[in-house]
Amino acid sequence: MKLYDAATVLRSKNSGPFEITLDVLFSDPDIYYKLKQQELINKELVSRLYHIPEDRITHIVFYDQALGFKITFSRTVSSGTFLDRDVYGAQQHAPLMELEVEL
Amino acid sequence: MLKESFRILAPCGMLGYGFPKASFMKGMELKPDAIVVDAGSTDAGPHKLGAGTAIVSRQACKKDLEIMITEGVKAGIPVIIGSAGGSGARVHVEWTQSIVMDILQERGIGGIKLAMIRADIPHEVVEAKQQAGQCEPLGLSVAPLTPERLQATSGIVAQMGHEPIMEALAAGADIIICGRAYDPSPFAAVAMSRGYDAALAYHLGKILECAALSAEPGTTKDCMLGTLKNDSFIVQPLSDARRCTAVSVAAHTFYEKEHPYLLHGPGLVLNLEECQFTELGDGSVEVSGSKMELTPVYKIKLEGAMKVAYRTFVVAGVRDPLLIARIEEVEELVKQQVQSDYQEVPQDDYRIHFINYGLNGVLGELEPRRTPAHELGVVLEVVAKTQELANAICSSLRSTFLHYGYEGRKATAGNLAFPFAPSDVPFGAVYEFSVYHLMEVTDGLEMFPIDYIEVKP
Numbered sequence: 001m002k003l004y005d006a007a008t009v010l011r012s013k014n015s016g017p018f019e020i021t022l023d024v025l026f027s028d029p030d031i032y033y034k035l036k037q038q039e040l041i042n043k044e045l046v047s048r049l050y051h052i053p054e055d056r057i058t059h060i061v062f063y064d065q066a067l068g069f070k071i072t073f074s075r076t077v078s079s080g081t082f083l084d085r086d087v088y089g090a091q092q093h094a095p096l097m098e099l100e101v102e103l
Numbered sequence: 104m105l106k107e108s109f110r111i112l113a114p115c116g117m118l119g120y121g122f123p124k125a126s127f128m129k130g131m132e133l134k135p136d137a138i139v140v141d142a143g144s145t146d147a148g149p150h151k152l153g154a155g156t157a158i159v160s161r162q163a164c165k166k167d168l169e170i171m172i173t174e175g176v177k178a179g180i181p182v183i184i185g186s187a188g189g190s191g192a193r194v195h196v197e198w199t200q201s202i203v204m205d206i207l208q209e210r211g212i213g214g215i216k217l218a219m220i221r222a223d224i225p226h227e228v229v230e231a232k233q234q235a236g237q238c239e240p241l242g243l244s245v246a247p248l249t250p251e252r253l254q255a256t257s258g259i260v261a262q263m264g265h266e267p268i269m270e271a272l273a274a275g276a277d278i279i280i281c282g283r284a285y286d287p288s289p290f291a292a293v294a295m296s297r298g299y300d301a302a303l304a305y306h307l308g309k310i311l312e313c314a315a316l317s318a319e320p321g322t323t324k325d326c327m328l329g330t331l332k333n334d335s336f337i338v339q340p341l342s343d344a345r346r347c348t349a350v351s352v353a354a355h356t357f358y359e360k361e362h363p364y365l366l367h368g369p370g371l372v373l374n375l376e377e378c379q380f381t382e383l384g385d386g387s388v389e390v391s392g393s394k395m396e397l398t399p400v401y402k403i404k405l406e407g408a409m410k411v412a413y414r415t416f417v418v419a420g421v422r423d424p425l426l427i428a429r430i431e432e433v434e435e436l437v438k439q440q441v442q443s444d445y446q447e448v449p450q451d452d453y454r455i456h457f458i459n460y461g462l463n464g465v466l467g468e469l470e471p472r473r474t475p476a477h478e479l480g481v482v483l484e485v486v487a488k489t490q491e492l493a494n495a496i497c498s499s500l501r502s503t504f505l506h507y508g509y510e511g512r513k514a515t516a517g518n519l520a521f522p523f524a525p526s527d528v529p530f531g532a533v534y535e536f537s538v539y540h541l542m543e544v545t546d547g548l549e550m551f552p553i554d555y556i557e558v559k560p
Contacts, residue, residue, distance in 0.1 A: 015360050018536070019242060021357075055243075063364050070363045074243040076244060078539075081148075081534065083456060087146075091466075094465075095466070
């Protein structure tokens with residue numbers, strides 16, 4: 001299935017004007033822990049999905065209490081200036097949504 | 104001696120966004136010890152700070168403040184506004200102050216003390232700190248702050264911590280208007296001033312600064328009550344339509360933050376890795392285990408914006424499949440044609456850019472799917488040193504694109520569908536965050552002076 005079928009919340013947003021952060025939250029602990037254990041979500045995957053070098057990815061963190069994980073990477077163009085396409089960073093999650101996961 | 108509990112009412116996640124009066128009054132019935140609201144954000148981009156404008160309208164801000172101030176004064180509890188006017192520069196603090204004064208006058212409220220805490224950082228301070236190696240960019244893509252960029256920056260603010268707000272409270276301020284503040288700090292300050300644990304106070308502040316966003320369904324436009332106790336806190340929505348769950352409250356620290364459980368603030372790091380979230384069965388959630396460490400060196404986050412250009416743009420549609428098939432190639436040719444027509448203008452004085460919605464408009468180079476839709480929305484954008492030049496180049500770009508005879512064209516009457524006449528929109532100034540740095544300071548009070556006004560009875 002696609003990651004968006006498995007997740008309850010799948011979103012992107014600025015974390016400050018120079019970073020985009022992706023949040024994936026689940027309501028089913030089984031799905032969350034299965035995905036966490038698969039170790040599928042890593043820098044190599046994010047680099048491939050977003051065509052960005054791994055050194056631009058600053059955080060990939062799982063937080064069990066929230067049943068979710070977070071991916072943060074730096075922008076090439078900061079929010080709201082010339083060449084930016086998404087001032088709030090709110091529509092940068094789509095490439096991650098379509099990730100195929102096996103549960 | 105510590106009171107058994109301390110209650111903070113958070114009316115909404117952004118001053119001016121509005122909130123249901125019923126929720127607010129339900130909160131007041133529960134006898135809160137303070138009303139605190141965050142008014143700040145960098146979300147809307149750099150122009151608010153650069154141009155000194157507010158995020159919400161004066162009317163919207165006044166509407167929210169009217170109820171907060173009248174009820175706060177009646178109950179004899181402090182009302183605190185964080186990051187006044189959105190960006191928290193002097194102009195934003197003064198704007199908020201004038202709204203507060205209007206309300207006090209119109210309602211005949213007096214015998215109270217106002218505190219205004221400034222968060223403006225003089226350019227020469229930043230320059231000196233840079234030279235001393237005490238001011239570093241925050242993040243991989245922040246450009247170095249050259250003397251030219253610093254000079255071009257219109258105003259610099261720093262996010263304050265709890266210290267100056269606690270000082271204003273100790274001085275007996277009833278209404279505190281903070282310049283730029285770390286979002287949770289005004290909430291933390293009011294609880295810490297009564298002796299409550301800093302880590303719990305900051306974690307509660309992190310949740311309350313967005314009001315009911317951590318409830319389900321979440322929103323910034325409804326009220327939330329936070330109750331601090333000795334070794335935990337409780338968050339409780341004030342509308343029957345919402346409930347907090349252990350997961351909704353735990354997940355809240357994901358929002359807009361680079362890390363889900365390590366949060367960096369002025370002089371501190373909050374660590375929520377070991378937190379416990381317990382549902383109390385009435386829609387509220389109790390949180391414990393929040394930890395906080397003070398950093399060895401006190402650093403404050405600076406924000407500053409500079410004007411980089413002026414923009415003119417055109418919105419157009421393309422439905423012709425022959426053009427859609429080669430849109431980027433044609434755009435490049437159109438751009439070259441305009442550059443060649445304007446040879447007398449140095450090429451550094453302007454830049455041409457196209458955004459193709461239906462192809463990769465939102466994601467740009469990050470877009471994995473490159474199949475165009477059956478129609479495209481095209482934004483023709485020109486930025487230039489002056490508005491006049493941006494207008495001139497954009498006009499030429501639009502007419503060149505409209506009539507460009509690309510190879511294989513059949514539609515010889517025009518390439519673009521304009522939804523509006525006139526088609527060209529002079530936009531005004533374009534800003535950029537030029538300062539996003541961490542600066543070392545002696546302590547949390549050094550950079551944040553406080554002015555007081557006694558409003559006569």
